[in-house]
Amino acid sequence: MTTDTAALTRTPAAPAEIEAALAAIRFNADGLVAAIAQQHDSGEVLMMAWMNREAVAETLTTGRVCYFSRSRNKLWRKGETSGQQQHLVDLRIDCDGDTLLVLVDQLGVACHTGRRNCFFHALRDGALASIAEPEVSQEDLYGR
Amino acid sequence: MTTDTAALTRTPAAPAEIEAALAAIRFNADGLVAAIAQQHDSGEVLMMAWMNREAVAETLTTGRVCYFSRSRNKLWRKGETSGQQQHLVDLRIDCDGDTLLVLVDQLGVACHTGRRNCFFHALRDGALASIAEPEVSQEDLYGR
Numbered sequence: 522m523t524t525d526t527a528a529l530t531r532t533p534a535a536p537a538e539i540e541a542a543l544a545a546i547r548f549n550a551d552g553l554v555a556a557i558a559q560q561h562d563s564g565e566v567l568m569m570a571w572m573n574r575e576a577v578a579e580t581l582t583t584g585r586v587c588y589f590s591r592s593r594n595k596l597w598r599k600g601e602t603s604g605q606q607q608h609l610v611d612l613r614i615d616c617d618g619d620t621l622l623v624l625v626d627q628l629g630v631a632c633h634t635g636r637r638n639c640f641f642h643a644l645r646d647g648a649l650a651s652i653a654e655p656e657v658s659q660e661d662l663y664g665r
Numbered sequence: 666m667t668t669d670t671a672a673l674t675r676t677p678a679a680p681a682e683i684e685a686a687l688a689a690i691r692f693n694a695d696g697l698v699a700a701i702a703q704q705h706d707s708g709e710v711l712m713m714a715w716m717n718r719e720a721v722a723e724t725l726t727t728g729r730v731c732y733f734s735r736s737r738n739k740l741w742r743k744g745e746t747s748g749q750q751q752h753l754v755d756l757r758i759d760c761d762g763d764t765l766l767v768l769v770d771q772l773g774v775a776c777h778t779g780r781r782n783c784f785f786h787a788l789r790d791g792a793l794a795s796i797a798e799p800e801v802s803q804e805d806l807y808g809r
Contacts, residue, residue, distance in 0.1 A: 534788065541793045545786055555713060557701055564708020569699060569764040581788075613784035614793075616776055620713040622784040632760050640757035640766040642689055644678065644725075649685045649758075 532584030532609060539581050543574055547618035553589060554621055558631065561610040561624040567631035568639045570597070572621065577612075584609045586625055603662045605629040630657050676728030676753060683725050687718055691762035697733060698765055702775065705754040705768040711775035712783045714741070716765065721756075728753045730769055747806040749773040774801050 534542075546554050553571040560567055570588040572580070576596055579587040586607035590597035600606030607625040614621055632639040635655030643652050678686075690698050697715040704711055714732040716724070720740055723731040730751035734741035744750030751769040758765055776783040779799030787796050 535791060538788050538791055542788060545793050555699060557710060557713060559708075559710055564703075564710075566701060566703055566708075566710060566766050569701060569713075569759065611787060613796075614786035615713065615783040616778050616780075616785070617783075618786075620783070622710055634760050636760075639759040639761075639764070641760070642758040642762075643755060644682050644686060647679060647682055649689050652757075 532581065534581035539578050542581060542612065542614065543577060545614050545618055546574075546577065546621070548574065549619070551591075553591070554619060556588065556621040556623050558586065558607060558623045558625050558627070560627055562626075565638055566640060567607075567625070567627055567637070577621075580609055580623070581612065586623055600628065603629075603633075605631065605657075605662070607631070630655075630662075633662070635659060635662055676725065678725035683722050686725060686756065686758065687721060689758050689762055690718075690721065690765070692718065693763070695735075697735070698763060700732065700765040700767050702730065702751060702767045702769050702771070704771055706770075709782055710784060711751075711769070711771055711781070721765075724753055724767070725756065730767060744772065747773075747777075749775065749801075749806070751775070774799075774806075777806070779803060779806055 548554050552573050556572045557569050558567040571591060573589040576587045576589045586599045586609055588597040588599060606628045610624040610626055612623055630637050635657040636653045637656060641651050641653040642649055692698050696717050700716045701713050702711040715735060717733040720731045720733045730743050730753055732741040750772045754768040754770055756767055774781050779801040780797050781800060785795050785797040786793055
């Protein structure tokens with residue numbers, strides 16, 4: 522995995538940079554854009570979630586990744602409850618502007634199940650199987 | 666990048682395996698699921714597109730990745746026109762079933778611009794910049 526370490530996004534981004542990023546993103550009819558989070562050094566794909574304009578701007582301003590929760594209908598500051606924050610390393614926008622690749626440094630685990638990443642279901646031996654185990658308990662993540 | 670090479674998806678998948686995968690996927694109101702394509706060995710995130718039930722089933726059956734094109738409203742057999750096919754290595758389903766991580770072996774380039782991957786816009790020196798150049802011309806890709 523080669524990483525363009527010489528030119529990582531500086532944070533806080535300047536207002537003009539944030540405007541340039543927002544202008545290049547094609548938000549969907551709900552005002553959202555898909556955001557893939559990838560661990561910047563290992564290349565592990567951690568999760569996929571959604572951002573609105575405010576979440577993109579906050580992520581670039583604070584350097585901590587913020588999504589928009591469709592189920593809770595509000596900003597979702599990743600790790601705010603669990604402590605498993607994502608620190609922004611770089612934000613990439615795809616060719617047609619409707620998907621983001623967010624290179625991050627993930628503290629702890631990305632998945633709410635306590636697994637490092639969310640993509641742990643796969644076909645094995647003719648059936649759907651879990652191919653990763655939780656590294657952190659629900660109690661440790663959410664105090665319940 | 667560690668890859669679970671011992672247990673890659675066999676293709677063609679059996680009908681029962683395809684049914685198990687389809688049952689675990691939560692297709693959205695449009696009958697689609699987001700699919701992230703990642704080069705299986707390097708970890709490079711290549712692109713994000715969408716699949717419907719038929720595209721998932723065809724991908725697992727043929728071992729060649731098939732999406733659903735929202736703009737053309739039909740199955741999109743990746744590389745059918747350009748020759749830049751994606752061969753399926755493994756299909757992962759995320760914790761809540763609404764995103765797929767498709768590990769592939771990409772022939773040539775994934776992006777319609779001729780770049781290896783679609784995520785080539787980033788903030789550099791205060792402005793949005795292209796951080797990768799096309800490796801293949803439009804003429805070589807599409808004969809135009």
